[in-house]
Amino acid sequence: MPELSQDFPRKWVEFIDPDDETNLYKLDLTWLTSRWTCIWGAGCKGIDKDNPDVGCCNLGAHIADKDDFKNTKKHAAMLRPEIWQNFSEGHKNGMFEKDEEGDRKTRAFKGACIFHNRNGFDGGDGCALHILAMEMGVGHHETKPQVCWELPIRRTFENFERPDGLDTVVIGIEEYNRRGWGAGGEDLDWYCSTATEAHVGRQPVYESLEGELTSLMGKKAYKMLVDHCRAHEAAIAAVMKTGDKKTIKYLAIHPATRANQIAAEKKS
Numbered sequence: 001m002p003e004l005s006q007d008f009p010r011k012w013v014e015f016i017d018p019d020d021e022t023n024l025y026k027l028d029l030t031w032l033t034s035r036w037t038c039i040w041g042a043g044c045k046g047i048d049k050d051n052p053d054v055g056c057c058n059l060g061a062h063i064a065d066k067d068d069f070k071n072t073k074k075h076a077a078m079l080r081p082e083i084w085q086n087f088s089e090g091h092k093n094g095m096f097e098k099d100e101e102g103d104r105k106t107r108a109f110k111g112a113c114i115f116h117n118r119n120g121f122d123g124g125d126g127c128a129l130h131i132l133a134m135e136m137g138v139g140h141h142e143t144k145p146q147v148c149w150e151l152p153i154r155r156t157f158e159n160f161e162r163p164d165g166l167d168t169v170v171i172g173i174e175e176y177n178r179r180g181w182g183a184g185g186e187d188l189d190w191y192c193s194t195a196t197e198a199h200v201g202r203q204p205v206y207e208s209l210e211g212e213l214t215s216l217m218g219k220k221a222y223k224m225l226v227d228h229c230r231a232h233e234a235a236i237a238a239v240m241k242t243g244d245k246k247t248i249k250y251l252a253i254h255p256a257t258r259a260n261q262i263a264a265e266k267k268s
Contacts (some may be wrong), residue, residue: 035205083128153174
């Protein structure tokens with residue numbers, strides 16, 4: 001199926017950050033309760049049709065800040081030739097570079113991030129830093145650049161002053177769709193967040209990406225997120241039982257997830 005539209009009704013909820021009353025979380029429940037999952041190696045078409053095997057790792061990963069660089073560099077130093085195909089190249093000619101605007105990123109090498117192992121490598125396909133995390137028994141968000149583990153979650157920040165004069169930061173937790181990339185997003189040959197093929201997860205996003213969301217929000221805020229997501233799912237389930245099609249279409253279910261549900265209903 002082709003990618004679905006980025007424009008559709010969404011269910012949002014807001015709550016104050018339990019760790020900081022000047023922060024207001026704004027959550028996209030439609031995205032967080034969707035069944036998106038990474039399908040790299042299992043149907044991913046890649047953002048470049050001429051180089052699909054590397055998924056979205058074609059250009060290297062931009063480094064978020066000094067802490068992100070320090071953490072990535074630390075774990076890159078732990079990689080061994082057995083699990084990193086470009087070990088010699090990375091140590092000889094560098095693991096990082098700067099883009100045209102002077103921002104630091106992981107180095108691109110032969111059409112992919114320097115840390116990407118090509119298909120058939122004995123140490124494992126895909127990101128060497130991801131393989132390292134598996135060896136260490138930790139989440140890959142602990143070893144990889146932030147942009148790599150955060151996608152396709154999009155965290156945004158917006159400053160505003162409340163009517164009572166309190167300066168507040170609205171922190172959005174939402175879907176990183178094509179628009180998240182700016183004008184260049186439309187140039188990607190394929191993208192997964194609205195692709196039906198990728199909405200086949202056994203768990204909803206808020207559960208499958210628990211580690212990532214907890215890192216972005218903190219434990220207390222994540223727990224509140226879970227409560228809201230489960231309440232939203234319960235409301236959807238209750239309406240689904242009625243079979244009221246007119247009401248179901250207003251439940252703000254992610255269309256890519258809903259497309260798979262409809263297909264399953266037809267088969268049964």
